[in-house]
Amino acid sequence: KPSQKETLAQSDQVIELHANIDDQSGEQLGFVLENLIEVGVYDAYFTPVFMKKNRPAYQLTVIFKPAMLDQVCELVLQQTSSFGVRWHQLQRQLMQRSFTKVMTKFGELSLKIGQKGQFKKVAVEYDEAARIARKNGLSVAEVMQQALQVYDKKSMR
Amino acid sequence: KPSQKETLAQSDQVIELHANIDDQSGEQLGFVLENLIEVGVYDAYFTPVFMKKNRPAYQLTVIFKPAMLDQVCELVLQQTSSFGVRWHQLQRQLMQRSFTKVMTKFGELSLKIGQKGQFKKVAVEYDEAARIARKNGLSVAEVMQQALQVYDKKSMR
Amino acid sequence: KPSQKETLAQSDQVIELHANIDDQSGEQLGFVLENLIEVGVYDAYFTPVFMKKNRPAYQLTVIFKPAMLDQVCELVLQQTSSFGVRWHQLQRQLMQRSFTKVMTKFGELSLKIGQKGQFKKVAVEYDEAARIARKNGLSVAEVMQQALQVYDKKSMR
Amino acid sequence: KPSQKETLAQSDQVIELHANIDDQSGEQLGFVLENLIEVGVYDAYFTPVFMKKNRPAYQLTVIFKPAMLDQVCELVLQQTSSFGVRWHQLQRQLMQRSFTKVMTKFGELSLKIGQKGQFKKVAVEYDEAARIARKNGLSVAEVMQQALQVYDKKSMR
Amino acid sequence: KPSQKETLAQSDQVIELHANIDDQSGEQLGFVLENLIEVGVYDAYFTPVFMKKNRPAYQLTVIFKPAMLDQVCELVLQQTSSFGVRWHQLQRQLMQRSFTKVMTKFGELSLKIGQKGQFKKVAVEYDEAARIARKNGLSVAEVMQQALQVYDKKSMR
Amino acid sequence: KPSQKETLAQSDQVIELHANIDDQSGEQLGFVLENLIEVGVYDAYFTPVFMKKNRPAYQLTVIFKPAMLDQVCELVLQQTSSFGVRWHQLQRQLMQRSFTKVMTKFGELSLKIGQKGQFKKVAVEYDEAARIARKNGLSVAEVMQQALQVYDKKSMR
Ligand code: NI
Ligand code: NI
Ligand code: NI
Ligand code: NI
Ligand code: NI
Ligand code: NI
Ligand code: NI
Ligand code: NI
Ligand code: NI
Ligand code: NI
Ligand code: NI
Ligand code: NI
Structure with missing residues (x-):
């Protein structure tokens, strides 16, 4: 049976910050995404939206812990073309997580x-x-499928 | 004039729950959507989003009455690949609704x-x-158009 | 009964031209769309696509009659950031159309x-x-609904 | 080892038909999709596109065998608000498929x-x-995972 | 150096109102967008979403100052097919803005x-x-690029 | 004036290959995208589409030179969950390109x-x-803007 470091289910609060971006290219937005991930936000993503004046645009969403608010505001205002950001707080519930090999x-x-x-x-x-998939010329699906089978045999679930 | 059971305009609160899903197929997500609708949420839908590592993904949104919070959390965590959910409360205003035939x-x-x-x-x-459209080999648009005309003649609006 | 200038069903060929755009803003792309419509293409639109390097991007599609090929190529290459365009020819079938008031x-x-x-x-x-909707403070749906009803009464369909 | 009715890899031609729809609701388009699937097309789907005059719209795509061209044209023109359709032929390659239980x-x-x-x-x-997932209160992912494991044990792959 | 009317960074609150629309055409929704912009909301846009019953639909989002709540509710309920709206309040931070020529x-x-x-x-x-781009047969990109260069030379940044 | 290795405008043919994917996760699709780019296709991207049975799905598009057809078919069939691919040939026009520093x-x-x-x-x-942006804590926009200005001064355009 795999060794497991059990952690308790967490309930906490996260901030969801949004900015609408219609005057910056996708090329530059990919760069912004990487920078946000690097500083440690929980998640960051773009949603395609239809804006006024026939403009295809993106809504940037960043999810992070409340203590990072100033840092994320600054990064978004510095790296994107947006002149403002808006945010709100959400309640979050996570499953009990553990890790094994x-x-x-x-x-x-x-x-x-x-x-x-x-x-x-x-x-x-x-x-x-x-x-591993790249090294063995496999698809990720095949490798993941293998890992899940070994786990299932071990845990007899 | 059609009989009408008038109802008052409602103002209440709803919960909007979100989960980002990048490791589950659309086939499985269609199943999740059906299950959510079945348990009686107001609405459930997927928004395509662009995530890190070149991942096309979906943001699941579920809208429901506050009393269903535990049930919806559980269903989403059990049926999707997501390890967490986040939610916030919104104010809602509904028009006065009535029904007729x-x-x-x-x-x-x-x-x-x-x-x-x-x-x-x-x-x-x-x-x-x-x-009715299916039975008569019509488009839904034609059938709806007919119903609206009969209503308009009746109500002289 | 409304006067009608009947026209025959048309079958012809159209060109569909595509360009992928990841280094231009939505603001500028709205401008391109207007210019394409102005020169008389049948249609022009953007599709959100997920590209490499985490880039949210757009696929521009322009549909037009074969005689406009050179003009459209030039306009797209001049107005967008793209260094190339690709196109193919499609068969088209149109309904018999007539106009009335x-x-x-x-x-x-x-x-x-x-x-x-x-x-x-x-x-x-x-x-x-x-x-008309704007002048009378109505929704477009209400105005269109009215017009369809008057037409239906006239044509007894 | 599972019994398998091997079929040869197929290479054939399919027709891809498109129509842009900006004056019909999603509710009605869901109906169109069901009707297309029912008459036996290979696939049918909607792509969100950004059109002129600030219009969020959909591109309908239908994929089917060349012999169905007339039937599909008629169904799309009858069930959607579009006044025309366009199509082209594509080459298709399918894997060798077999079925087992x-x-x-x-x-x-x-x-x-x-x-x-x-x-x-x-x-x-x-x-x-x-x-099966519905009957047992499971996610589709769990059921599929089980089936794949049983298959792998059988085929020793 | 360009004359500049400096304004202080603002921190205020905005309302984000949502409505899901599956029974109205893109043509009509473009009209709604224009009307919302005209009455002075900060922003309004549509997000494509995947709803139940195979319906491609849109989530309308409107962002505006809290004092406009009644006006925006009324406009959305009157102009769209939706029977209800939901909203929440977000914190907003704007950069210090100034204007020059x-x-x-x-x-x-x-x-x-x-x-x-x-x-x-x-x-x-x-x-x-x-x-200016239209008058001179240029792309917007070229005109904007020129303006930024003149500004940079002036401000020696 | 910058040294320039002028190249002639090219007109050639490219293949556009498509596969619809509804039973694979975004996580795995990001992997597929990277592999396609690595083997040297011109472009590869995902388009979000609305399929039957409430399924949010993706259309994969790959653009490449005709000589790569077998290699790309094989890679897509091996790395994705799709059992088939379809393709067609398009005409392509590229601008005359040159490179400078x-x-x-x-x-x-x-x-x-x-x-x-x-x-x-x-x-x-x-x-x-x-x-450079990463090393200097700048946005990509600032760095690109600088480079364009230096170029414009040099070429006196
Ligand atoms: Ni939010
Ligand atoms: Ni929300
Ligand atoms: Ni993941
Ligand atoms: Ni909120
Ligand atoms: Ni095409
Ligand atoms: Ni096509
Ligand atoms: Ni129209
Ligand atoms: Ni919101
Ligand atoms: Ni409805
Ligand atoms: Ni194609
Ligand atoms: Ni499938
Ligand atoms: Ni073709």
Whole structure:
């Protein structure tokens, strides 16, 4: 049975910050996304939206912990063409998460396990699966599928 | 003039719950949508978003009454690949709604009528219009158009 | 019964030209769209697409008659950031179209009528409906609905 | 080892038909999609596009075998608000497909197997997995995962 | 050095109002967008969303100052097919903005300058750039580029 | 004046290959995109589409030179969940392109110059601009703007 460092279900608050961007290219927005991920926000993404004057545009959303508010505001105002940002606070609930490793025929892979009451969910760590897939000329799907099978045999679930 | 069971304009609060999903297929997400509608949420839908690592993904949004919070959290965490959900509360205003029926040459159809001050709005019940359209080899547009005309003649609006 | 200048169903060929744009803003792309419509293409629109390097981008599509190929190529290469365009030819089928006018309580409105065998379709001219809606403080839906009813009474369909 | 009715890789031609729709509601378009699927097209879907006059619109795409051209043209012109359709022919390549069944602890499930040279791909039949998931209060992902594991054990791949 | 009317960074509150629209055409929604912009909301846009019953739909978002709440509710309920709206309040931060003009070889152009601490951002007024581009047969990009260069030479930044 | 290796305008043919994907996650699709770019296709991208059974899905498009057809078919069939691909050939026109370098206060940057008749277009090489922006804590927009100004001074355009 895999060793598991169980963590309690978390309930906390996150900030969702938005900015609408219609005067910057996708090329530059890809750069902004990378910078936001690097400073440690939980998530950042673009939603295509239809604006006035026939403009295809994007709504940037950034999700992060309240302590990062000033840093994220500054980064978004500095890196994007937007002259303003708006935000609100949301309640968040996370599953109990734990981490484990499995050894497949392609090599070792990390798994994230989520638990809520009776229900259990397992996700294979993408970056490792991608590296192994690339090295072995496989699809990510095949590698992930392998890891899940080894896990299931081990945990007899 | 059609019989009408007038209802007062409502102002209440709804919860909007979000989860970002980048590791589950559209096929499985269609299943999640059906399950959410079945348990009685007001609405549920997916928004295409652009995430890190070149990932096309979806933001799931579920709108429901505050009393359903635990049930919806559980369903989303059990049915999707997401390890967390976030939500916030919004104020909602609904038009005064009433319901009536009209008899068209294709059969009886239900109408929903919304009123706000002087302004009135009429919508034809989709499921009935679709059934009639299918039976008669018509488009839904034709059937709805018929129902609206019969209503307008009756109400002399 | 409305006077109608019947035209025959057309079958012809159109060119669909595409360019992918990831280094130009939505603001500038709205301008390009207007210019394309002005020179007389059949249609022009943007599709949001997910490109490499985390880039949200747009695919521009322009549909026009083959004789305009050089003009459209030039306009797209001059007005957008793209260094190339690609195109292919498609077969097109149009319904038999005729035009008529109806007098509603809000004023006169133009209708486009399409016919294919037994089937008939009527569309209210948007620009006129929008002008009348704006002048009378109505929604476009209300004005269009009125025009369709007057037409239906006239044509006894 | 599962019984398999091997079929040869197919190379054939399909027609892709398009129509841009800016004057019909999503409610009605859902109806059109169902009707297209019912008459047996290979696929039908909507792409959100940004059109002139600030219009959010949809491009309908229908993919089908050349013999259905007249039928599909008629259905699209009758059921949508569009006055014209355009189409072109594409070359298509399909993997060698075979079908098999596996018995899981939740019941029997059908699998589709694709082969191209050395490479093999397995997909669980969605409708069956959805029915079983619904009956057992599971996610579709869990049911599919089970079926794939049983298959892998059998085929020793 | 350009004359500049500096304004202080603003922090205030805005309302974000949403309505999901699945039974109205894009043609009519373009009209709604124009009306909302005309009454003075900060922004209004449509997001394509995937709803139940195979419906492609739109989420309308309107952003405006709290004092406009009643007016915007009424306009949305009157102009769209929606029977209800929902909204929440967000915190907003704007950069310090000032305005200036530059004289290019194509004519005078207005610039908006944003400042936050050390960081400065300059945007060319779109409507003026578009008018000049149209008159001179240029792309908006070329005109904006010219204006930014003249500004940079002046401000020696 | 910058040294320029002028190249003639090209007119050639490209293949556009499509596959619809509704049973694979965005996480895995990001991997596919990277692999396609690595083998040297001209472009690859995902378009969000609305499919039957309430499925949010993606249309994969890959653009490449005709000689790569077998390689791309194989890669797409091996890396995605799709059991088939379809493609067609398009005519392509490229601007005359040349390359040059400019020295800015932040370092050297490469430019791509496109020419078609009288019209000239300049693009700053993104990867270099991004590296410089990251090193200097700037936005990509600022770095690109600098490079364009240096180029314009040199070429007196
Ligand atoms: Ni939000
Ligand atoms: Ni929300
Ligand atoms: Ni993930
Ligand atoms: Ni909120
Ligand atoms: Ni095309
Ligand atoms: Ni096509
Ligand atoms: Ni129209
Ligand atoms: Ni909101
Ligand atoms: Ni509805
Ligand atoms: Ni194509
Ligand atoms: Ni499938
Ligand atoms: Ni073609």
